[in-house]
Amino acid sequence: MKQTIITADVLDNTEIAPGIFRMGIHYPEAADRVRPGQFFNIYPDADRLILPRPFGVHAADRREQVIYLIYEVTGEGTREMAEKSKGAKVRVSGPLGNGFDLQEAREGAARENRQAPVQTVLIGGGVGTSVLQLLAEELLAAGTEVTAVLGFRKHPFGAEELRKTGARVLVSTDLPQEGVYHGNVCGCMEHYGVTGDLYFACGPRPMLKAVDEYVRTHGDDRALQVSLESRMACGYGVCLGCSTPMLEEQENGQEMIVRKRVCKDGPVFRGDEVVW
């Protein structure tokens, strides 16, 4: 079965915070198999916009065969998406890329002689928080305890939906907001003393770098997986537009800097692989 671009029905397209939308797309071939951390390419309708836009999967309704994406209107492509109403068509392809590796979390949680549950910490910034929903669902289903730390500039979104999964959710904002931590995600984690066995993060690169430092000061960043954002052209590995320097251990045990494609080899990498 070859991969393809499909023309799918938009089932829902709601503004959940100023300039932030959640789109539900009927995509049976993908809803069954998409894993947390994978992404979808949305192909614009306008002829002048030629490149697909990549979006991490937010959630998947396996029964209704719907995938959900959360996006921020930042340019012409996302503006076109925001104008789509229920029943409109959208050209989409995916799931693409490798998702988060949940094997260690699953094995840890299944170990019989464990003293305490595996603690997983999920950290997101801005629209990067959107990928934590499906991730939290799967980590909870695997039997780990989940703490999600969400960071926003001003308007939080998605926290309630995430709480419904059973995760503990902490919210921080850069601009002071009633009832939430004022500051960035690392400040928030320090403030609440959040540490864990495994960490998963998605957001802007400066945030990921700070999270990597946080995890290193509290342990080892091999326990951290980050989902990198990158400008892409193809999204499926052919153009090398997103090829990024990474550390890789060679057969002789030495570390070398090699380039890896965020779209195809990632977008998820281990914290200690990334050349920060």
Add this chain to the structure above:
Amino acid sequence: MAKLDKKAVELGIDLRVDVAGVSFSNPVMTASGTFSPQDSSAYYDLSELGAAVTKGVSAEPWSGNDLPRIAETYGGMLNSIGLENKGAAAYIRDTLPFLSRYDTKIICNLAGHSVEEYVRVAEMLRDCPEIDLFELNISCPNVSEGGMLFGTDPAMAEAVTSAVRKVVDRPLIVKLTPNVTDITVIAKAAEHAGADAVSLINTLMGMRIDLKTRSAVLSRKTGGFSGPAIKPVALRMVWETARAVQIPVIGIGGITKGTDVVEFLAAGASAVEVGTAALMDPAAVVRIKSELIEYMAENGFRSIAELKQAFSV
């Protein structure tokens, strides 16, 4: 005998073309840098291709340019990849064995910083039986040494072409840059130096500036402009070149649909390469070929030669 397109055969259409003494099952090929055997094959059967033109390969691995390497433009895009590739040894080990499982021609695109480097990579690959033709990339605008530098000076174009010509016994295509005053001068220089065909155009030099960051979008400031927006320029250059040289011309530049191929064939191209369209739609090459067949059926053309003869351009 190359694999024939089933749909074309059913319609009584012969899509085969001969370029530089090689017979291709159809005139639609990939363009280097927009195709990866493993990744593209997830979307279509590579045996559908007239030829698989692989990403520019150099003697040693190249790490390419810093990010950002990509910027979208009105109906097109800029790229500044910088010929990142894993080098000839990895090409021989990974790319060729994978590609040779498919029934298509293999065109190996060669990159270098100097005549010596072009010769070296050609020497490393000349004995690979899988390779049907070589395409000499003297037109990449995104490297500071070599690349386009060779394609903007007729004497240098001639020197590198004749040096590589001496090394390889397979047909040699020279890929030309449009960033010159008169592309036919360079095409003639390549022809004179023994090129069996020319392919054109590589990308046009372009630029974009970000008003938010107040700096160039691309890390290397300028990049190569490609996509549907450049098609008229490419078509004009193919037309000019086809009238100026005796060797076949392979048309490249902004092809996104079957009728674009018809235009390039009408302008004098013997075959075409499809590049940026593969970023806009991974299976674009196959769709474009299928649209070409539909066009030929609707217009009663039974062969590519018949189609070309019907136009007076």
